[in-house]
Amino acid sequence: MNTKTLPHAPVSTADVVAGSYSPVVQAAGLSPGAARASRLFDLLVVIAVVLLFTGAIHLHVMLLAGDWDMFTDWKDRQFWPLVMPVVMIMFPAALQAVFWNYFRLPIGATVGAVCLMLAVSITRPVQFMLWTDYPLNMVLPAQMIAGALVMDMMLMIFRNALFTAIFGGFAFAFLFYPSNYIIMAPYYVPAAHQGMMASMADMIGYVYPRSATPEYIRIIERGTLRTFGDSASWVSALFSGFICIFMHYGWWKLGMVMSNATFLPNNKKVMAMMGIRADQKSNG
Amino acid sequence: MLTLVNFLRAPLRAVVLLSLMLVPVVEALAHGERAQEPYLRTRTAQFYDVQFDRAKVAVNEEFIITGRFRLMQDWPDAVSLPETVYMSAYAPGPVVTRVESYLNGIPARQSFADLQLGRDYEFKLVMKGRVPGSHHIHPMLSVKGSGPLVGPGVWIEVTGSKQDYRQEVKTMTGEVVDDLDSYGVSRALGWYAVWIVLAALWLAFWLVRPLLIPRWIALNKGREDLLVSGRDLAVGIGLGIVVIGITFGGYAYAKKEYPYVVPLQAGTNKIDPLPALPTHIAIKVMNATYDVPGRAMRIQAKITNNGTEPLQILEFTTANLRFINKQAPGAAAAILKGAPTETVARGGLTLSDTKPIAPGETREIMLEASDVLWELERLVSFLTDVDSKFGGLLFFTTPNGQRQISEIGGPILPTFVQL
Numbered sequence: 001m002n003t004k005t006l007p008h009a010p011v012s013t014a015d016v017v018a019g020s021y022s023p024v025v026q027a028a029g030l031s032p033g034a035a036r037a038s039r040l041f042d043l044l045v046v047i048a049v050v051l052l053f054t055g056a057i058h059l060h061v062m063l064l065a066g067d068w069d070m071f072t073d074w075k076d077r078q079f080w081p082l083v084m085p086v087v088m089i090m091f092p093a094a095l096q097a098v099f100w101n102y103f104r105l106p107i108g109a110t111v112g113a114v115c116l117m118l119a120v121s122i123t124r125p126v127q128f129m130l131w132t133d134y135p136l137n138m139v140l141p142a143q144m145i146a147g148a149l150v151m152d153m154m155l156m157i158f159r160n161a162l163f164t165a166i167f168g169g170f171a172f173a174f175l176f177y178p179s180n181y182i183i184m185a186p187y188y189v190p191a192a193h194q195g196m197m198a199s200m201a202d203m204i205g206y207v208y209p210r211s212a213t214p215e216y217i218r219i220i221e222r223g224t225l226r227t228f229g230d231s232a233s234w235v236s237a238l239f240s241g242f243i244c245i246f247m248h249y250g251w252w253k254l255g256m257v258m259s260n261a262t263f264l265p266n267n268k269k270v271m272a273m274m275g276i277r278a279d280q281k282s283n284g
Numbered sequence: 285m286l287t288l289v290n291f292l293r294a295p296l297r298a299v300v301l302l303s304l305m306l307v308p309v310v311e312a313l314a315h316g317e318r319a320q321e322p323y324l325r326t327r328t329a330q331f332y333d334v335q336f337d338r339a340k341v342a343v344n345e346e347f348i349i350t351g352r353f354r355l356m357q358d359w360p361d362a363v364s365l366p367e368t369v370y371m372s373a374y375a376p377g378p379v380v381t382r383v384e385s386y387l388n389g390i391p392a393r394q395s396f397a398d399l400q401l402g403r404d405y406e407f408k409l410v411m412k413g414r415v416p417g418s419h420h421i422h423p424m425l426s427v428k429g430s431g432p433l434v435g436p437g438v439w440i441e442v443t444g445s446k447q448d449y450r451q452e453v454k455t456m457t458g459e460v461v462d463d464l465d466s467y468g469v470s471r472a473l474g475w476y477a478v479w480i481v482l483a484a485l486w487l488a489f490w491l492v493r494p495l496l497i498p499r500w501i502a503l504n505k506g507r508e509d510l511l512v513s514g515r516d517l518a519v520g521i522g523l524g525i526v527v528i529g530i531t532f533g534g535y536a537y538a539k540k541e542y543p544y545v546v547p548l549q550a551g552t553n554k555i556d557p558l559p560a561l562p563t564h565i566a567i568k569v570m571n572a573t574y575d576v577p578g579r580a581m582r583i584q585a586k587i588t589n590n591g592t593e594p595l596q597i598l599e600f601t602t603a604n605l606r607f608i609n610k611q612a613p614g615a616a617a618a619i620l621k622g623a624p625t626e627t628v629a630r631g632g633l634t635l636s637d638t639k640p641i642a643p644g645e646t647r648e649i650m651l652e653a654s655d656v657l658w659e660l661e662r663l664v665s666f667l668t669d670v671d672s673k674f675g676g677l678l679f680f681t682t683p684n685g686q687r688q689i690s691e692i693g694g695p696i697l698p699t700f701v702q703l
Binding site for chain 1: 446
């Protein structure tokens with residue numbers, strides 16, 4: 001098909017929305033009607049993806065990172081920049097694989113980041129402010145949008161899973177700390193309380209009691225990262241970047257496996273498992 | 285063969301499940317203190333002398349919880365030793381806020397290490413009303429590896445409006461924060477908005493174009509050149525540069541805006557127990573039974589008074605239940621002003637011999653602690669513990685009202701039916 005052919009019929013708004021005369025549609029060989037139908041299909045898929053991955057990514061991050069993302073006074077300098085990107089990169093990497101391999105869309109990581117942002121934008125105010133009266137500044141979430149955008153850029157530049165893992169995965173993790181520090185900086189300002197120093201995040205955690213969260217479970221700094229003075233967070237960010245290279249590659253592969261459609265042979269054993277008697281005729 | 289019933293089964297189930305969401309529910313007022321295993325409550329920390337200085341406060345008004353606890357010598361094997369603990373209050377969320385807290389007079393914002401079994405500790409919690417309502421508040425000792433050990437609670441009524449609540453904090457850089465509730469929130473929301481807008485622009489850049497089916501077909505036809513153009517690449521790289529610029533520019537700006545920051549503060553402090561109270565009592569439990577149908581604990585014990593003054597049994601307490609010997613001198617004063625009374629047994633403590641134990645005397649006495657509270661506080665389930673034992677504190681008093689405290693405990697036999 002000649003993709004440079006211009007249409008002679010008047011162009012309707014529906015056709016413009018459907019992109020009926022875009023080079024991609026032309027190359028695909030879709031008629032204007034099929035293009036419009038495909039646009040409706042796009043809308044349905046977008047809604048499904050947003051609903052599914054908003055829930056899935058939120059569940060995943062809450063299960064694996066939990067308090068590190070939940071509470072402001074858990075966002076420590078050593079483990080927060082290390083743990084969060086490692087947990088957060090999983091779904092975005094898998095989504096990148098699916099969107100890129102089947103559609104050449106470099107938006108998978110951003111979709112994942114936005115879905116998580118959407119989820120926490122609902123859950124934090126509802127669960128903590130409305131239901132349990134905690135102030136919002138106690139449960140401010142981390143965001144991974146900055147890292148996700150750069151990871152998508154890397155995919156578009158390299159068009160390759162391995163190099164995206166090396167450069168994109170690393171950038172995803174390395175940008176996590178500075179892009180979130182912008183938000184969290186006020187909560188590291190020191191205050192004096194009962195003759196002891198506390199960050200403002202500590203103060204918030206102290207003033208608003210969480211009965212089942214005693215202070216000692218926040219004692220997590222271990223090892224000698226303090227050798228690096230106040231640069232422990234950057235060391236963590238670098239190490240997180242290193243781990244995320246492998247995480248990205250692994251989850252990219254998982255995304256490929258999970259997006260593969262396979263079919264079971266329709267033999268008697270499978271039919272019996274599905275509750276279909278051998279003498280029944282399939283409706284299909 | 286599909287019948288109508290089969291066809292409608294799934295939707296009907298969905299309707300039934302969804303309709304359950306419309307069933308009116310009652311607000312949960314308690315917070316599970318009765319759900320804890322009895323061995324946790326009877327053989328770990330015994331709270332006593334707990335007082336709340338008021339039962340009704342306005343929003344922003346402070347109230348104080350004071351009291352003591354004894355860490356039992358016969359600490360259960362199943363519970364981690366109190367090597368790291370945290371003293372706090374147990375409340376249904378931040379309906380009251382914490383202003384100050386102390387353990388043995390030392391600030392208790394952080395945790396404490398290496399508490400000693402068999403010794404007493406004194407706490408003070410300064411709390412402040414925040415959310416109007418009637419709230420059940422307890423003192424609470426959290427033990428690392430074991431969880432919270434809850435002291436006796438009272439209902440605190442908070443009046444006023446939550447909107448009036450203010451917690452002022454002055455930072456070490458001189459900034460006065462008028463209201464901790466909203467500190468830094470608008471700034472954070474602004475930055476979230478920046479990132480969301482950038483992501484939305486990138487997604488919109490792709491979503492406005494034909495998305496899935498045309499791209500998939502075109503890709504399969506080998507027309508990848510049409511799917512990511514040079515313009516797309518330029519826009520992407522431009523956005524990437526903007527993102528990296530905002531990230532590091534914003535970081536540098538935040539560093540300049542807040543030049544003095546500290547890591548999160550967390551750690552433990554060492555603490556000495558209260559001076560050991562003088563006690564001249566030796567207790568040997570001969571046998572102990574729990575009468576299931578009668579809701580009564582009976583303890584046969586040999587008590588030796590090694591002191592110089594006669595001693596009268598004043599009170600038996602375990603798991604915050606208090607059984608007071610009403611015939612003992614000072615019994616009326618045993619319940620302090622502002623003390624939780626929900627767990628004080630009405631029937632008190634019954635003794636087989638109420639006469640004071642003379643100095644040097646050893647006497648075998650049957651103590652009976654009988655009340656429906658055993659059932660209400662769900663302490664009967666100690667019969668299902670892996671080591672069926674009981675524990676508690678026995679309070680004695682001299683004729684001039686001086687109090688002595690001794691631990692009592694040992695194996696316990698349940699009596700399921702009267703034989």
